[in-house]
Amino acid sequence: MTWTDILITIISTAVTALLSWGIAKLTKWVDSKIGDSKKASMLNNAIFAVSNAVKATWQTYVQAIKGTEAWTKEAQTAALNKAVKTAKEQLSAEVQEYITENFGSLDKWLVSQVESTIYDLKIVGSASKTTE
Numbered sequence: 001m002t003w004t005d006i007l008i009t010i011i012s013t014a015v016t017a018l019l020s021w022g023i024a025k026l027t028k029w030v031d032s033k034i035g036d037s038k039k040a041s042m043l044n045n046a047i048f049a050v051s052n053a054v055k056a057t058w059q060t061y062v063q064a065i066k067g068t069e070a071w072t073k074e075a076q077t078a079a080l081n082k083a084v085k086t087a088k089e090q091l092s093a094e095v096q097e098y099i100t101e102n103f104g105s106l107d108k109w110l111v112s113q114v115e116s117t118i119y120d121l122k123i124v125g126s127a128s129k130t131t132e
Helices: 003-031 037-065 073-090 093-103 108-128
Strands: none
Touching: 003 037, 003 108, 037 073, 037 093, 037 108, 073 108, 093 108
């Protein structure tokens, strides 16, 4: 293992920990804003599914090609589609219905949540790179 590999592993671990912390904070915020605990639980489960889908897509697809010539616009779209599909597969019909009734299109909501999670990862990743 080179120093770069070790550094990437450390940064990835730190980003994952910070993302998990952020998801926990978001969950608490959602709980405080939604009075119905069942609805809050459904939304938190959906957010957690999206977070897991983004992490899984990063681990199994993006990490292998990011920074190479294979990381094209098409590959980025494929990664987004993989994360959305993975998240959708984790959501129960009841949760999907709740999101559709309260936020409109399930697919648009999932895309927005995936992109938001990726943004959070990039911000955390950028912050950790500037402190090195």
